[in-house]
Amino acid sequence: MKNKIIIICCLFLLLTGCGNSNYIINEDKQIVKYDETGQMLQKNILCLPEKDGELYKIYEKYGDQLNIPLSELPTCEDYKINSNDSNGLWEFFFVKPLAFLIIKLGYLVKNMGISVILIGLAIRLILLPFSFKTVKQSQNMQKAQPEIEKIERKYRNRTDNDSLMAKSQETMLVYKKYKINPVTGCLVSFLQLPLFFAFLQAIYRIPVIYEQSLLGFQLGTTPLVGIKSGNYMYLLLLILIGVSTYFSFKQTMNSNPSQTEDMAKQMKIMLYVMLVIIVYGSLNFPTALSFYWITTYAFISIQNMIFGLFNKDKKKNKKILKAKVKE
Numbered sequence: 001m002k003n004k005i006i007i008i009c010c011l012f013l014l015l016t017g018c019g020n021s022n023y024i025i026n027e028d029k030q031i032v033k034y035d036e037t038g039q040m041l042q043k044n045i046l047c048l049p050e051k052d053g054e055l056y057k058i059y060e061k062y063g064d065q066l067n068i069p070l071s072e073l074p075t076c077e078d079y080k081i082n083s084n085d086s087n088g089l090w091e092f093f094f095v096k097p098l099a100f101l102i103i104k105l106g107y108l109v110k111n112m113g114i115s116v117i118l119i120g121l122a123i124r125l126i127l128l129p130f131s132f133k134t135v136k137q138s139q140n141m142q143k144a145q146p147e148i149e150k151i152e153r154k155y156r157n158r159t160d161n162d163s164l165m166a167k168s169q170e171t172m173l174v175y176k177k178y179k180i181n182p183v184t185g186c187l188v189s190f191l192q193l194p195l196f197f198a199f200l201q202a203i204y205r206i207p208v209i210y211e212q213s214l215l216g217f218q219l220g221t222t223p224l225v226g227i228k229s230g231n232y233m234y235l236l237l238l239i240l241i242g243v244s245t246y247f248s249f250k251q252t253m254n255s256n257p258s259q260t261e262d263m264a265k266q267m268k269i270m271l272y273v274m275l276v277i278i279v280y281g282s283l284n285f286p287t288a289l290s291f292y293w294i295t296t297y298a299f300i301s302i303q304n305m306i307f308g309l310f311n312k313d314k315k316k317n318k319k320i321l322k323a324k325v326k327e
Contacts, residue, residue, distance in 0.1 A: 024062045032062060034210060037218060038225030039286055042204050043067050046084060046099050047076035049207035059207075076208040079103050094198035099206055106208070113214030113291055116203070120292045123195060124299045130191065131300075135307045137180060144178040203288045210286075219288040226287070237290045242279050244297035249274070251304040 024032040024041045031040045034055055041058065044067040049055040056070075063070055067087070074083045081100045086092035098119070106115035148171060155167040175181070203209055210220030216233060218226070226234030249271055282290060 024059075024065050026062075032058065034058065034220070037210050037220035037286070038222040038284070039204070039210060039220050044087065044205060045073065045207055046096070046202075046205045047079040047103070047207065048073045050211055053211065055207055055210055076103055076206060077107060091201075094194055095201045095205070098195075098198045099202040102202055103206060103208070106212075111214055112206070112209045112212045113217075113219050113288055116199075116219075116288050116292050117295045120199075120295045121299060124296060124303070127191060128303070131303060132307070140178040140180050144174050144180060147174045147177075199292055200285070200289055203286055209288050214287075214291065217287045217291075219291075220286050222284050222286060223290065224283040234287070237287065237294070238279050238282055240294045241282050241290060241297075242275055244294050244301060245278055246271070246275055247301040248297040248304070251301060251308070 022042050022044060024043055026032050033040055036054065041062075043065050045059070048070065049059060059066065059070060068084055072084075074080070079100065081096050084096075086096060101119055102112060102115050105118060106112035109115055109118070151167060151170050151174065154170075155163050158164075158167075210218075212219050217237065221234075223234040223237050282293070
């Protein structure tokens with residue numbers, strides 16, 4: 001859990017303060033922004049914006065900076081995975097396929113925002129078996145905790161190499177006994193990171209997203225620009241991001257049986273620091289990404305609640321079975 005929070009905090013700091021090598025630069029050496037949405041305009045867009053729109057005129061003005069000339073780009077409706085040459089494996093395996101799915105599903109359901117939400121939910125469903133494995137690992141860790149604490153007490157004041165090696169071997173035997181794999185607990189977190197990066201890149205590089213809205217929210221507009229323009233509904237997005245993230249991580253923290261009272265206090269402080277960083281970072285993210293974030297973490301919260309209820313029912317059934325056996 002601690003590693004997960006640190007990774008996501010670093011991610012937001014990185015994304016809100018990264019370099020400008022992928023963005024169009026004006027004569028004053030500043031990143032060019034689309035005033036209507038507040039979005040920083042990238043050099044490597046995947047398809048054309050609407051030809052009569054203001055966005056197209058900006059790209060036309062700085063056309064010499066684009067990775068692919070406007071004349072060679074397909075329209076977003078005609079975009080295919082192989083429409084443009086891929087710049088590396090990351091783009092080939094993650095960004096372009098995800099952009100293709102967002103665009104095609106968006107035209108199918110008549111809205112890019114709904115497309116982002118549906119794809120976010122689909123990804124969470126695909127990751128569901130891995131999430132279930134993580135929960136199982138937590139349960140197994142809870143069963144193994146007394147034996148692990150016994151090993152800790154046994155080797156508490158012994159720091160020689162032989163003792164450390166013996167401690168490690170005994171711990172690994174306990175892990176093997178209860179089928180605990182420490183890597184599994186971090187698996188979902190590490191799977192989520194490239195997906196989040198890919199979503200961000202795809203959204204930035206699909207101009208049609210800047211031209212659509214959902215539930216009154218312009219998909220390319222950042223909450224900061226929306227609030228500055230007098231539309232305080234964008235505050236609701238920030239609140240939902242904070243609430244969905246809080247409950248998701250709070251549930252994960254509560255499911256960790258191995259943390260001490262001091263660790264719990266530290267984790268609580270880290271949680272609030274992380275919330276501040278995430279909400280602050282979200283001020284400068286496009287609304288489409290906010291919809292993805294809210295949907296994903298709301299799903300995780302509901303998923304954790306269901307797993308929790310399932311475990312409670314399981315424990316009750318075991319107690320009833322034991323009582324019947326005694327009778």
